[in-house]
Amino acid sequence: MTGAEVFFKCENFQRIGAFKFRGAYNALSKLSDEQRSRGVLTYSSGNHAQAVALASSLLGIRAVIVMPSDAPRVKLSATQGYLGETSQVVQFDKHEITREELGAKIANEHGLTIIPPYDHPGVIAGQGTVALELFEEVGDLDRLYVCVGGGGLLSGCAVVAKAMCPVCRVIGVEPELANDACRSFSEGLLHTVSNSATIADGARTPSLGRFTFPLVMQNVDEMMDVSESAITDTMRLVWERMKLVIEPTGALALSGLLKHARDAEGLRVGVVISGGNVDIASLSSMFHGD
Amino acid sequence: MTGAEVFFKCENFQRIGAFKFRGAYNALSKLSDEQRSRGVLTYSSGNHAQAVALASSLLGIRAVIVMPSDAPRVKLSATQGYLGETSQVVQFDKHEITREELGAKIANEHGLTIIPPYDHPGVIAGQGTVALELFEEVGDLDRLYVCVGGGGLLSGCAVVAKAMCPVCRVIGVEPELANDACRSFSEGLLHTVSNSATIADGARTPSLGRFTFPLVMQNVDEMMDVSESAITDTMRLVWERMKLVIEPTGALALSGLLKHARDAEGLRVGVVISGGNVDIASLSSMFHGD
Numbered sequence: 001m002t003g004a005e006v007f008f009k010c011e012n013f014q015r016i017g018a019f020k021f022r023g024a025y026n027a028l029s030k031l032s033d034e035q036r037s038r039g040v041l042t043y044s045s046g047n048h049a050q051a052v053a054l055a056s057s058l059l060g061i062r063a064v065i066v067m068p069s070d071a072p073r074v075k076l077s078a079t080q081g082y083l084g085e086t087s088q089v090v091q092f093d094k095h096e097i098t099r100e101e102l103g104a105k106i107a108n109e110h111g112l113t114i115i116p117p118y119d120h121p122g123v124i125a126g127q128g129t130v131a132l133e134l135f136e137e138v139g140d141l142d143r144l145y146v147c148v149g150g151g152g153l154l155s156g157c158a159v160v161a162k163a164m165c166p167v168c169r170v171i172g173v174e175p176e177l178a179n180d181a182c183r184s185f186s187e188g189l190l191h192t193v194s195n196s197a198t199i200a201d202g203a204r205t206p207s208l209g210r211f212t213f214p215l216v217m218q219n220v221d222e223m224m225d226v227s228e229s230a231i232t233d234t235m236r237l238v239w240e241r242m243k244l245v246i247e248p249t250g251a252l253a254l255s256g257l258l259k260h261a262r263d264a265e266g267l268r269v270g271v272v273i274s275g276g277n278v279d280i281a282s283l284s285s286m287f288h289g290d
Numbered sequence: 291m292t293g294a295e296v297f298f299k300c301e302n303f304q305r306i307g308a309f310k311f312r313g314a315y316n317a318l319s320k321l322s323d324e325q326r327s328r329g330v331l332t333y334s335s336g337n338h339a340q341a342v343a344l345a346s347s348l349l350g351i352r353a354v355i356v357m358p359s360d361a362p363r364v365k366l367s368a369t370q371g372y373l374g375e376t377s378q379v380v381q382f383d384k385h386e387i388t389r390e391e392l393g394a395k396i397a398n399e400h401g402l403t404i405i406p407p408y409d410h411p412g413v414i415a416g417q418g419t420v421a422l423e424l425f426e427e428v429g430d431l432d433r434l435y436v437c438v439g440g441g442g443l444l445s446g447c448a449v450v451a452k453a454m455c456p457v458c459r460v461i462g463v464e465p466e467l468a469n470d471a472c473r474s475f476s477e478g479l480l481h482t483v484s485n486s487a488t489i490a491d492g493a494r495t496p497s498l499g500r501f502t503f504p505l506v507m508q509n510v511d512e513m514m515d516v517s518e519s520a521i522t523d524t525m526r527l528v529w530e531r532m533k534l535v536i537e538p539t540g541a542l543a544l545s546g547l548l549k550h551a552r553d554a555e556g557l558r559v560g561v562v563i564s565g566g567n568v569d570i571a572s573l574s575s576m577f578h579g580d
Contacts, residue, residue, distance in 0.1 A: 012533040013533055017533060236570060239535050239570055240535075240570060243302040243303055243307060243534060243535040243536070243566035244533060244534070244535065245529050245530075245533040245534065245535055246533070276533035280526060280529055280530060280573065283570065283573050
């Protein structure tokens with residue numbers, strides 16, 4: 001389809017089913033003994049919640065996960081399944097308080113360290129090991145396509161690429177419906193989106209962060225966006241032809257490559273498949289056009 | 291879940307999405323020059339049709355694929371997509387003629403060699419490379435679970451296992467709704483089923499064959515069957531937790547292991563995932579119970 005040699009980094013096979021485990025585990029590993037003994041807190045209803053739940057359980061650290069009361073049951077039960085015995089999920093009503101406010105309040109009361117989903121040096125460094133392993137395994141690449149939500153994965157991978165393979169062109173891909181990072185990148189000014197309806201739920205984050213925005217500006221070569229139908233078509237292609245279960249956000253990077261497919265002819269291209277946590281029961285509605 | 295160390299041979303990643311490519315390619319490779327120049331014929335509406343289509347195209351051999359006129363469009367178009375230019379699909383009305391009759395008629399007229407889906411030494415040997423590669427890669431195993439339809443994969447793998455790792459217990463797994471091989475194995479007498487409604491379409495074959503039945507009797511240690519709900523549950527488990535797209539038949543071997551899961555505790559177990567060709571659009575109906 002592309003005429004390129006394409007290397008996929010399959011983070012759908014990662015623990016908890018997505019790259020988020022890397023950042024959470026790395027950030028928790030770097031805590032001081034005192035921080036460890038007090039515990040950590042995060043707010044997320046997605047893969048980061050499961051990542052912190054599992055990493056804290058493996059490291060014997062108490063964790064509090066703040067999650068909206070209307071989070072999908074499947075995500076709630078997955079997170080609870082990974083949590084250690086001393087840890088817990090705290091649910092809240094989105095109409096009464098924001099997750100940041102409630103998170104800060106609980107963290108203050110109990111001396112917990114907050115592990116945010118992307119805007120944190122330890123998290124970013126952890127996500128960068130995705131690119132580190134890919135370069136170590138396949139060698140130099142001409143291009144590397146990475147999806148963008150809050151920019152933790154993209155900025156971590158871009159820092160690694162510039163160190164290990166400076167000629168590699170790093171390209172961030174996000175949904176058209178949530179293209180705040182594209183706009184931020186082209187104007188050098190932080191844009192935000194709110195409540196995006198994109199099917200790629202991992203990219204619904206409102207904006208790049210305090211750490212990720214400058215790292216993206218310095219280390220990423222290009223940003224592009226893709227349509228909702230391109231994301232769905234790519235996800236279906238990967239399911240049907242590559243036999244991999246991937247989530248919509250996991251299809252973003254490949255959608256970016258396929259948008260101008262023949263443009264990569266003859267090149268060695270890396271594509272990060274970010275995760276595979278999708279509700280099987282909801283598939284028929286995703287593919288209802290067929 | 292099992293306490294065992296489990297090694298999966300993922301034939302859903304094989305060319306055409308199933309192990310069938312191995313047998314077809316091997317059988318076609320062993321044809322004489324004269325047979326090659328005349329061409330081959332097969333009758334199948336499943337993975338074997340696609341396997342012969344691709345193998346013949348790669349080897350530059352003309353192929354005729356006999357397929358019922360009510361075969362699913364997705365299988366018809368997949369087969370046509372793999373076929374070389376000089377080859378063709380011939381469709382027929384199941385109520386007027388059987389595939390064997392029509393196949394024999396066309397093969398006779400044109401001097402084509404028939405490549406049956408399983409009951410053929412070259413096909414069986416090709417399927418056996420599944421186990422060959424698994425033993426070469428992971429070393430000795432205590433058990434090997436393999437699905438059974440016509441017995442090509444099972445008998446090929448069992449022959450390999452007895453040669454490479456004689457202590458390995460080879461276990462064939464088929465659906466309760468099509469358990470002709472289980473009954474044939476326990477009684478030493480060939481049983482048949484017709485028009486089984488099992489979801490595992492690759493195991494709907496009426497019986498073991500002239501070559502596969504004796505090979506199964508000699509080399510397989512145990513046969514077992516699994517329920518339709520066990521097949522669906524296992525398929526869902528593999529999709530959701532292993533992030534692999536597998537077809538119902540591809541879930542049979544693991545269903546066999548999970549039926550008495552703790553019984554394999556501490557063992558090294560091989561499980562063949564036979565294929566991943568499933569119609570994504572039909573998934574919701576497969577999982578409608580949820």
